[in-house]
Amino acid sequence: MKVSASESGFSLVETILTIVIISISLVVLVSAWGQAARQSADPFWHAKAAYLGQAYIEEILTKRYDENTPVGGQPACSSTTCSTTLGAETGETRALFDDVDDYNGLNETPSENALGDVRPEYNNYQVEVSISYAGGELGVSATTMKRINVTVTPPGESPQQFVVYRGNY
Numbered sequence: 001m002k003v004s005a006s007e008s009g010f011s012l013v014e015t016i017l018t019i020v021i022i023s024i025s026l027v028v029l030v031s032a033w034g035q036a037a038r039q040s041a042d043p044f045w046h047a048k049a050a051y052l053g054q055a056y057i058e059e060i061l062t063k064r065y066d067e068n069t070p071v072g073g074q075p076a077c078s079s080t081t082c083s084t085t086l087g088a089e090t091g092e093t094r095a096l097f098d099d100v101d102d103y104n105g106l107n108e109t110p111s112e113n114a115l116g117d118v119r120p121e122y123n124n125y126q127v128e129v130s131i132s133y134a135g136g137e138l139g140v141s142a143t144t145m146k147r148i149n150v151t152v153t154p155p156g157e158s159p160q161q162f163v164v165y166r167g168n169y
Helices: 012-039 042-061
Strands: 126-133 145-153 160-167
Touching (some): 042 126, 042 145, 042 160
Antiparallel strands (some): 145 160
16 A cells, blocks of 8 residues: 555644644743742741741830839839830830830841841841830720831842730730
8 A cells, every 4th residue: 555645744834833832832831830939939938037027026025015114014004104105215225125115116137136146047137116006906095005016028028017916914
C-alpha cells in the first residue's frame, strides 16, 4: 500500500503551530511560577512582624497605666488625678519609661528592646507607637481606657498594625 505525501507526517505549518502553542503555554506557566516565588516569603515577613509587634505590646503592657498610678496599679488614678497629657515626661528616655503613655510617638529604626539594645534580626524594621484615650470607643469614661497602636513596617513590605487596650485598674 502506498502512502500519500499528505499522510506521511507533520507539515511545516503544523510544526510551527505546535511550537507557538507550547511557547505560549510555557510563558504562562513561568510567569505564574515567578509570581508564586515572589510571594513565598510573605508568611515569613508576617510572622517576624507579628513577633516584633507582640514584643513591643508586652513591654508597654508591663508599665503602669498612668504617671500618677502607683506601682501595682492600686488605687487606680481617677479623672482628677490621672495625667491628661500623653507622651514621655520632659527628659524621660525610653530606658526610663514607666507608664503606658510614655511610648506615645515612639518611632524606631532599627528596633530596640527595652534595654536599648538593637535587635539585629530586625535591623531594617520600623516600629511606630501611638497611644490615645479610648474609653469612649468602649462605652466607658474616656480616660479609663488607652488604645495602644503598634505599627511594624518590614523592609519593602506594607505596614502591619497591632492594637490592644489597657484599662485603668
